[in-house]
Amino acid sequence: MDRERWNGFTLVELLVVIAIIGMLVGLLLPAVQQAREAARILQCGNHLRQMGLAALNYETTVRAFPSGGWTWRWVGDPDRGLGVDQPGSWTYSLLPFLEQNALFQSGADGDPDTCGDVQKKGVAVCLQTPLSLFHCPSRRSAKTYYSRKASSFRNALTDMTQVVKGDYAANYGVVTLSEVSGDAAPSSLEDAKKRNQENNWPTYPQQGVIFYRSAVSLAEIQDGTTNTYFVGEKYLSPTYYEEGTGSVEYCGGDNETLYNGTCNDTCRSVYYDFANPASHYAPLQDREQYDRHSCRFGSPHAGSFGMTLCDGSSQRISYAIEPEVHYYLGNRNDRQAVSLP
Numbered sequence: 452m453d454r455e456r457w458n459g460f461t462l463v464e465l466l467v468v469i470a471i472i473g474m475l476v477g478l479l480l481p482a483v484q485q486a487r488e489a490a491r492i493l494q495c496g497n498h499l500r501q502m503g504l505a506a507l508n509y510e511t512t513v514r515a516f517p518s519g520g521w522t523w524r525w526v527g528d529p530d531r532g533l534g535v536d537q538p539g540s541w542t543y544s545l546l547p548f549l550e551q552n553a554l555f556q557s558g559a560d561g562d563p564d565t566c567g568d569v570q571k572k573g574v575a576v577c578l579q580t581p582l583s584l585f586h587c588p589s590r591r592s593a594k595t596y597y598s599r600k601a602s603s604f605r606n607a608l609t610d611m612t613q614v615v616k617g618d619y620a621a622n623y624g625v626v627t628l629s630e631v632s633g634d635a636a637p638s639s640l641e642d643a644k645k646r647n648q649e650n651n652w653p654t655y656p657q658q659g660v661i662f663y664r665s666a667v668s669l670a671e672i673q674d675g676t677t678n679t680y681f682v683g684e685k686y687l688s689p690t691y692y693e694e695g696t697g698s699v700e701y702c703g704g705d706n707e708t709l710y711n712g713t714c715n716d717t718c719r720s721v722y723y724d725f726a727n728p729a730s731h732y733a734p735l736q737d738r739e740q741y742d743r744h745s746c747r748f749g750s751p752h753a754g755s756f757g758m759t760l761c762d763g764s765s766q767r768i769s770y771a772i773e774p775e776v777h778y779y780l781g782n783r784n785d786r787q788a789v790s791l792p
Contacts, residue, residue, distance in 0.1 A: 488752070491588040495684070495750075495757050496765045498584050502619065502682055503763035505548035506541075509533070512548075515666040516681070516761075517541035519621065520712025521643075522636040522663065523600070526578060526607050527710040528566065529559035535664040536563070536647075538606065538637075540717040541621050541682075542585060543577075543710040554580055564640050566606045574607050578614045578708055585617035585709055587684060590692060590737070590751045597694045600707050605639065616716070617709040620685035620748065623718035624659030625782050627732075628746040631655060631663050631713055658782045659720075660761060663713040669761070673784035676761035678791075680781050683758035683768070685719050686735050686749025704745030720746045721781030723774050731774035766791055 510516050513533050520527075520540045527539025527546075537544055546555035558573015578601075581593035595613035602609045635653050637643040646652050655663045660672070660681055672679050691705050704715035711717060724730040734756050735749040748768075750756035755767040761783075768777075768791070779789040 488589065492752055492757070492767075495587050495589065495752070496767070498587075499619065499682065499684075499757050499759040500763070500765040501549065501584060502545065503759035503761075503765065505545045506681060506761075507763050508548045509545060510669055515668045516660055517544035517621075519623070519661045519663050519665050519718055522631045523707050523711045523714035523716070524603065524605050524636040525712045526574060526604050526708060527555070528563070528570075528606055529556045529573070529577075530561060530563040530570070532563075535666055536643075538643075538712050539710045540712055541661045542617060542619075542717060549584065551582065554582075564644055566640055571606065571608045575611060578607060578611065578710060581615050585615070585619060587618040587750060587752075590618050590687070596705075598707060604708075604711070605636075614708040615710070616705055618684060618687070618750075619682055620704075620715075620717055620719040621661030621682045622659040622680040622781050623662050623713070623720050623746075624657030625721055625723065625778055626657065627722045628715050628718060628720040635663055636712075658784065659718075660783060661713075661718055667783065671783065672761050674779075674782070674786065677764070678780060678789065679761045679783045680721070681759050681761045681763075683719070683748045684750035684752075684756045686745065686747040687737055688745075689737055689739050689751075715746045719748045721748070721778045722746070723778035725775075728774070731778070733774040733777055734768065734770050734772065736770055 506516055518535050518537055518541065521538040525538035527543030528537065531537050533544050546552065554577050557577045558570040560570050579595055581595060583593040586593045596616045597612055598614045601611040601614055635655065637646060652664060660667050669676065685704065687705055707714055707716045720732050722732040732747045735747055736753060737749060737751045748756060755769045757765060758768045759765050776789050779785055779787045
């Protein structure tokens, strides 16, 4: 009888063991999730670091950081090279320096003053080829996303609805970033050619590093490259992770593509109103239903967001950073002695 009694577990003993295992799993899961998030943050920082190094190589070649492009109405043009004549975004200009020259050249026909169907089809390949480098792994995967504006781009096919997007934005400067005035975008490549001949491009001088037709050199970053933002993670409401719908103000700054010229999809601001300190674009963690001020920096990560400085280094910036300090770090020549906290 005694031997038979010890051949198995009682129901109570079994329930106790199950309870202990459940408790251990419950304690382990948060640790596993934190480890995964730490790995994603590390990967995100590596993306930013690669972009920073590519930008420095670009600056060595062109003697200026990449231009912001010609507003949201234009995407990258492979025949217009690098610099202020490139209508596409800073991300497009960096492609040759990120071992993506074939993608940059997609659709090139050798004529910078025209954009026929062959070129538009090649550009469409670029606009629909996802690159994981431009995505934060904590937010969304590298794939194409819906865009309600693709039919409005002046040098691309009009029937695209799925395009590549990005989770990083360049430092536009210290003013409120709006869709740059309508007269900034040429109506056609012929119009752009005429503006070049007459030297009649509108100017929108900013104190950031990347903006409309910008050409900021290292020498112009008078506050020092270690104290000036270059590019960082952008704020985006989770509502719009998958689709770019709604108006410009309420779409979360994600309704165009990764390669559109200066707009709040590809650039962000560090705006701060000294007369009204409550008005500012301090960085924010992504949160549901908070989709105003899509010109901010931010990220899905808790506690901090990633930023690359103009010296190519990648840093974590706390959301608790003083808005005024955030402003100074986005101003390349304010002569204020601030550094990262």
